[in-house]
Amino acid sequence: MSQRIANGFLGDNYPRNMWWVAARADEITTTPMARWILEMPVVLYRTEDGKPVALDDRCPHRWAPLSEGRVDGDQIVCPYHGMRFGPDGRCALVPTQTKVPPDAHITGYPLRESGAFVWIWMGDPDEIDNNEPPVDLGYTANPDWSVVLGYYDVACNWVLIRENVLDLTHIPHLHAKTFRQNDWDTIPKVAIDGDVITYRQDFDPAPLSPLFCHAMGFDEDQPVARSQIGTMPSLAVSFSDWNVTDPDPDPGARSEFLMRGCHIVTPGLRGRTHYYWGAAFDIADVPADAIETSRRNVTEAFDEDKHLLERMQAQLSQDPRQDQSTEVGLAADGAGLRVRQVLHRKLEAESRTL
Ligand code: FES
Ligand SMILES: [Fe+2]
Known part of the structure; x- marks a missing residue:
């Protein structure tokens, strides 16, 4: 089905009355x-x-x-x-x-620290949500976790990144050679509760992506079962949880592990986005060489996203047909479409539309 959904990719399509991440705390x-x-x-x-x-x-x-x-x-x-x-x-x-x-x-501007990040409120001071920022990121500074953090300045609108990280069916295609997790070929279950979007997909045992297997202590060819659960508690941040089960653990050994992917986006200059990513393992003291392997492999894969998203934005910006443009919707777009629903609601609350 083709549809025209205003996305504002060329404008200031971000709500102001919400908390965004300003920086990593150590910056x-x-x-x-x-x-x-x-x-x-x-x-x-x-x-x-x-x-x-x-x-x-x-x-x-x-x-x-x-x-x-x-x-x-x-x-x-x-x-x-x-x-x-x-x-x-x-x-x-x-x-x-x-x-x-x-x-x-x-x-x-008011700031709040949470874990490895600092949030900022740049909207109407009378509208400030004086509760803690909407998402607890405390685990990113918790020694029970081993955390890899990275940052990109991406030359694209923030919604392109938000949609990208909520629809992982691009992994077998864009990341076929990096993630090597090529079993994302069915439609995730998507739900929305208020402004919180979730998706879920369960996978039969298969080798775990080389982005994460070393830190979890698995060989690259060792099959494990996975439940992939994504959550977007705020337009500013979403998580992608890789819940991994070893079907054949050594006697007495741990069999369940979590890698929590974190995707933080903050609009910067027009057409540019600060993208902070995190890969956090619920394992204390993952060896430094396994952490470095993860960092290298994730960076190689996310470079692929950055390249394509920047090409998409450049083309969107220059294509003269934008007013007549439609997009073809796919059944797997559920989470991405709900991002736009949440966005439209928040902009309407600020008396703005796209
Ligand atoms: S004191 Fe700041 S510009 Fe003069
Ligand atoms: Fe990607």
């Missing part, structure tokens, strides 16, 4: 860092007592990027004429005059 230090988030320049830093701060990365005087400056105590110092701003964005000092102009302040 934010007492050296200021510049990051474009939701098409705005943001400077991130830590005060000397470790509190993360996010401010508009634009000095109100001559618009110098504060990220080019330095941190002193809990203040950031503009590199140009030395104005100082506190974590609330208020100017604390103008070096050449005693009086601070009353409008010399910049916007500050």
Whole structure:
């Protein structure tokens, strides 16, 4: 069935009134860092007592990027004429005059840390969801897990990545030589509850992908049973859980393992997306060489996604037929279509449409 579903791939099709991930926690230090988030320049830093701060990365005087400056105590110092701003964005000092102009302040954004990540709220301050950010990422900093984290700056709209990671039926095709998990040839069961999307698919014993088998202690040709369960608790993050069962464990040995894939997307500049990925094994102290093998293999596979998604975006951006465009829907698109449903609902709540 062909259908036209507004996707806004060329515009600012992201809700603002929600928590997005600003950075990995270890990226934010007492050296200021510049990051474009939701098409705005943001400077991130830590005060000397470790509190993360996010401010508009634009000095109100001559618009110098504060990220080019330095941190002193809990203040950031503009590199140009030395104005100082506190974590609330208020100017604390103008070096050449005693009086601070009353409008010399910049916007500050609330942050929350969870595990290895820091969330940011850039929407309407009156709408802020003051509960903890919607997704607990504490496991990414839990020593009972062995975690591999990676990051890409991808030149495509964030929804293209969100749809990609929720529809793994592309694995036997795009990743035939990397994932080598070529049994994704039926339709996953998909469900939605509020804004939370889930999919599930169970597989007969087959060799586990070389992206993950080494860290779980399996040989590349050793068959294991799998349940693949995906969850998107927020448009900002989704998980893909590889629940693996060894059908023939050694006596007394553990037979069940989990690899939790994590896919975090944050719109950056128009047409660009910060993509943070994680592969976390529910095993403490996976040997370093197995972790490195996983990192190398995942990166090789995700490079394939990045390449294709960037080609898709470039073509979408240049193709003159976009207004008349339709997409052919497939039965396996269930999770991806629900992403757009959730997105449309959230935009409508902000009185916006695509
Ligand atoms: S531009 Fe920042 S103090 Fe002048
Ligand atoms: Fe992929």
